Amino acid sequence: MVEKYSLEILDRPDLFYQLINNMTDLVFLTKVNPDKSLSYVILNKPAKDLYGLTNESFGKPIQEVLPKNAYHIVRSKYEEAMENKKPIKYEDMVTVSHLPQSSNKEVIYWESTITPVFNQDGECTHLLAIVRNLTEQREKENEIQRIKDRLELVWNSVADAMFTFDKNQNIVSVNRSFEKLLGWTAEDLVKDKSIIFVPEGEKEDLSKIIERVKSGETVTNHEVKRITKSGEIIYFLGSFSPLYNQNGDWDGGVVAYKDITERKKYEDMLKQLALHDPLTGLPNRTYFSQSLKIEMDKAKCSKTLLSVFVLDIDHFKNINDTYGHDIGDEVLKEFVERVKSALRKNDIMARIGGDEFVILVPDLKEKTNVIEIAERIKQCLSSVWQVGITRFQITSSIGIAFYDYPFNLDDKVLFKYADLALYEVKVEGRNNYKIYEDIGTG
Structure with a gap:
C-alpha cells in the first residue's frame, strides 16, 4: 500500500510540487551540464523567494541568477560534493535585501546538505541541496553568547x-x-x-x-x-x-x-584610642575596669589571689610647673617604661589620670608576691633620670589592696581600698608602698 502510494506521488508532479513548496527547508535541484556549468531544474517556493527567482531562472547558468557572493560559495561547495562523491554539510551566513537598492538587509544563517546524484556511468548529473534556515537558532545562541560576554565583563569588572x-x-x-x-x-x-x-x-x-x-x-x-x-x-x-x-x-x-x-584597621585604631592612653600607649580607665571585673570573676571561681596597685609620681605637679608639660610628658613616658620593666608578663598597667596609674596583678600565689613587685618598682625608679638636659630624682607612692576570700568586694570598693592605702603613704612622706590590710579596715 505504501509503495503504491509512493508511486502515485511520483506520477503526479502537481502533488510533488505541492509537497516541496510546503516545506520550510529550501530545496534546490541543480543540473550539471555537459560543459560543467550548473543550472537549476527544480526550486521550491522558499528557495525561489530567497533570491527573488522566477520560472525564467530555470535553465540559466546559476551565476546569472544568483548574487555574486552567493554564487562563489555555492559553486565551491557543489564542486566539493562532486569531487568527494558523497554528501557534504556546511553552514553559511548570507546577507539579503528584501527590496532592490534597500539598505535594510537581513542576515540569514543556513545549514546546507548537498548530495551529488550519479548516472550509471558514474557521472554526476545533478546536485540536490536541502537548505535549512538556522537564523532563529543562531540568533538565540548569539544572544546567549552576548549575555555570557556581558556577564563575564561584569564578573571581571x-x-x-x-x-x-x-x-x-x-x-x-x-x-x-x-x-x-x-x-x-x-x-x-x-x-x-x-x-x-x-x-x-x-x-x-x-x-x-x-x-x-x-x-x-x-x-x-x-x-x-x-x-x-x-x-x-x-x-x-x-x-x-x-x-x-x-x-x-x-x-x-x-x-x-x-x-x-x-x-x-580603622576600627582597631578607634578601639585603641577608646581604650588606651594616647601619650603612653597604656590602657585607660575603661579598659582597666573591664579587665579588673573579668579577673575578679576568674579569681572568685578559682579561689585564687588578686591585687590592685594604685600609684602616682611624687611631686609631679612641680615638674610640670617648673619645666613645662613637654618635659612632664617625657617623664610620664619614662615612668611607664621603668615600672613596666618591674612587672610580670600578665600584669596590666593603666593610666587613669595625669600622673595616676593602676596595676592589676592577677594569679598571685601568696600575698608576699606583691611586696616583691613593689620593691622592684622602687628599685627601677631609684636611678637618676635624664630628660633632655634636665636630671631628676623620681619617686612614687603606691597603695595596694587584695581581692581574696571571702571575695565579697566589688571592683569599686577594691579600688577604693588601694587608693586609701596610697593616701596613707603620702601622709607618711611618700616614696613607699603600703597594703590596705596594714592600715586597718577603714
Whole structure:
C-alpha cells in the first residue's frame, strides 16, 4: 500500500510540487551540464523567494541568477560534493535585501546538505541541496553568547573578589579581583582541594555557611579572614548565594568578598584610642575596669589571689610647673617604661589620670608576691633620670589592696581600698608602698 502510494506521488508532479513548496527547508535541484556549468531544474517556493527567482531562472547558468557572493560559495561547495562523491554539510551566513537598492538587509544563517546524484556511468548529473534556515537558532545562541560576554565583563569588572564552587565544594572559577586581591588563580585552586585561601580556624565556619547555602539560604555580610598567596591576612565581608541547575537542584554557590581590611584597621585604631592612653600607649580607665571585673570573676571561681596597685609620681605637679608639660610628658613616658620593666608578663598597667596609674596583678600565689613587685618598682625608679638636659630624682607612692576570700568586694570598693592605702603613704612622706590590710579596715 505504501509503495503504491509512493508511486502515485511520483506520477503526479502537481502533488510533488505541492509537497516541496510546503516545506520550510529550501530545496534546490541543480543540473550539471555537459560543459560543467550548473543550472537549476527544480526550486521550491522558499528557495525561489530567497533570491527573488522566477520560472525564467530555470535553465540559466546559476551565476546569472544568483548574487555574486552567493554564487562563489555555492559553486565551491557543489564542486566539493562532486569531487568527494558523497554528501557534504556546511553552514553559511548570507546577507539579503528584501527590496532592490534597500539598505535594510537581513542576515540569514543556513545549514546546507548537498548530495551529488550519479548516472550509471558514474557521472554526476545533478546536485540536490536541502537548505535549512538556522537564523532563529543562531540568533538565540548569539544572544546567549552576548549575555555570557556581558556577564563575564561584569564578573571581571566588579571590585569585589568573587568565586564559584560546585556541589562537591570544588572551586570552579574566580574573577580578576579575586586574583588581584588574593593572588590565587582558578588553576591554583582547582589543583588544591584544601581551599588554601581559608585559614584553618575559619574552615569550620565556612562549612557551616555552605550547609546553610545548600538549604537555599543566602548568607550576607558575614565577616571572614582569608589568606593571600603571599601569606597576608585580608578581612572581608562575605556574601554566599546558592546556584541551581536546570532541574532546580542545588548545584553549588557563588561567593563575593568585599575587602574591609582598611575599615578593620580603622576600627582597631578607634578601639585603641577608646581604650588606651594616647601619650603612653597604656590602657585607660575603661579598659582597666573591664579587665579588673573579668579577673575578679576568674579569681572568685578559682579561689585564687588578686591585687590592685594604685600609684602616682611624687611631686609631679612641680615638674610640670617648673619645666613645662613637654618635659612632664617625657617623664610620664619614662615612668611607664621603668615600672613596666618591674612587672610580670600578665600584669596590666593603666593610666587613669595625669600622673595616676593602676596595676592589676592577677594569679598571685601568696600575698608576699606583691611586696616583691613593689620593691622592684622602687628599685627601677631609684636611678637618676635624664630628660633632655634636665636630671631628676623620681619617686612614687603606691597603695595596694587584695581581692581574696571571702571575695565579697566589688571592683569599686577594691579600688577604693588601694587608693586609701596610697593616701596613707603620702601622709607618711611618700616614696613607699603600703597594703590596705596594714592600715586597718577603714
